[in-house]
Amino acid sequence: MGISQTRIHGGSVYVGGDLKRNDILIDGGVVVGMVTPGSDAEAGETIDATGQLVLPGIIDTHAHTRDPGYTHKEDLTTASRAAAVGGVTTMIDMPNVEPPTDTVELFEAKREDAARKSVIDWGHWVAPTKLDQIPKMAAAGATGFKFYQVSGAYPHDPRLAVNDEGSILDIFEAVSDVGVPCLVHPFNQAIFDALSERAWKTGSPHNWDTFSQIYTTDAIWKTAVGVLIELQLMTGVRLQLVHTHSQGSLELIRAAKDRGQRVTAAVDPKYYQLTRSELQNGKGRVCPAGYVTEDPARIEAIWAALNDGTIDMIDSDHAPHTLDEVAAQDNDAWSAGMGSPQYDWLYSIVLSDVAAGRLPLSRAVALLSEEPARLLGLWPRKGSLLPGSDADLVLVDPGARHTLTDEGLQTKVGWTPYLGRTITGVVNLTMLRGTVIARDRQVMEEPGFGQYVAGVAQ
Numbered sequence: 001m002g003i004s005q006t007r008i009h010g011g012s013v014y015v016g017g018d019l020k021r022n023d024i025l026i027d028g029g030v031v032v033g034m035v036t037p038g039s040d041a042e043a044g045e046t047i048d049a050t051g052q053l054v055l056p057g058i059i060d061t062h063a064h065t066r067d068p069g070y071t072h073k074e075d076l077t078t079a080s081r082a083a084a085v086g087g088v089t090t091m092i093d094m095p096n097v098e099p100p101t102d103t104v105e106l107f108e109a110k111r112e113d114a115a116r117k118s119v120i121d122w123g124h125w126v127a128p129t130k131l132d133q134i135p136k137m138a139a140a141g142a143t144g145f146k147f148y149q150v151s152g153a154y155p156h157d158p159r160l161a162v163n164d165e166g167s168i169l170d171i172f173e174a175v176s177d178v179g180v181p182c183l184v185h186p187f188n189q190a191i192f193d194a195l196s197e198r199a200w201k202t203g204s205p206h207n208w209d210t211f212s213q214i215y216t217t218d219a220i221w222k223t224a225v226g227v228l229i230e231l232q233l234m235t236g237v238r239l240q241l242v243h244t245h246s247q248g249s250l251e252l253i254r255a256a257k258d259r260g261q262r263v264t265a266a267v268d269p270k271y272y273q274l275t276r277s278e279l280q281n282g283k284g285r286v287c288p289a290g291y292v293t294e295d296p297a298r299i300e301a302i303w304a305a306l307n308d309g310t311i312d313m314i315d316s317d318h319a320p321h322t323l324d325e326v327a328a329q330d331n332d333a334w335s336a337g338m339g340s341p342q343y344d345w346l347y348s349i350v351l352s353d354v355a356a357g358r359l360p361l362s363r364a365v366a367l368l369s370e371e372p373a374r375l376l377g378l379w380p381r382k383g384s385l386l387p388g389s390d391a392d393l394v395l396v397d398p399g400a401r402h403t404l405t406d407e408g409l410q411t412k413v414g415w416t417p418y419l420g421r422t423i424t425g426v427v428n429l430t431m432l433r434g435t436v437i438a439r440d441r442q443v444m445e446e447p448g449f450g451q452y453v454a455g456v457a458q
């Protein structure tokens, strides 16, 4: 037992699919073992975790850090700080920045800049829109690829949109060759455009309410997912579908998995958490959501999929916009920004569903940590607290309740779509590779501590 060890004492540690009353020993940034709470072990530092859960840190595969290009909303440092207090230890961010990350040169510039900025471990999904760049970006260490079938205005940058199925086939072929994941925001733009035209002709206001109702139309998502699954079958690409809130999509994904296809799915909290009245009354009205939670069959299908593994992971879609930008949404939802900040209380939002009996803790950990780690080819080094794993973990008071306000948030935009909601389960400490990076909702570590997560071919 070296004196450099850290011992987390008295907590219930999530390991091997269950909570165990063990002390956890950490040395050199990794978990070196578990001991029973009464036993002797020399430690340089002891962290008291009495009454707390010790859980793997969240690995978030869907961040919008807004950096570079939109840093008035957020930047790598503020995003990673909000992530750290919210229980996130690794984040992978998206290419819809300015300039969009669609060449190896832009990827390397982004990586070099970000290396000085992030408090937590981080990676980057790059855009596969230039076919000749795909092998180059993969060779340079891109975590994986992401494109959008949705087009229009920022954040759905038309330069990153691919609607044409032939082009998608080419992209899947090329990404399959390099073996890293290809994330897709599925969307049938033609159906969306037709429904939008129809709504405007009948005099529906151009506000978020009309927009959200159309945007979440099941067929827009289901038809897209159907084609993507067929193209996956043709190419063998590791397809990760994001925003899987459509009931029809979930049925297609379940069937594809039953056939053994390499298809994984993520859902982000805004779709299954935020209600229409919450969006109307609060500042979260920028979200294209609210209609999902008010469709009983659809929300039931999402919960079933979260529980049975059809949905593999919960990703944050942390997508901050300023309140001024949100206000602009009221009369012109079609050209305003979409999305909401999610990081500051991310683990607590999910743990509240655990407390309410909607999700077993084992599924929460699988959705937030284990499955994302597998997607990235990092499990069990990350996403678990087995001996040898990185000591990326959170201490949670499972019974603590807190009513969310806009006070004290780490995100640069300074607001939460969950305003007024009372959560159960508060993250008190976040540790990354054995170092405490956040404690009592304060960030303890400097920008640049985070390490880059390169793509792993599988």
Ligand SMILES: [Zn+2]
Pocket: 062, 064, 094, 317, 319
């Ligand atoms: Zn997103």
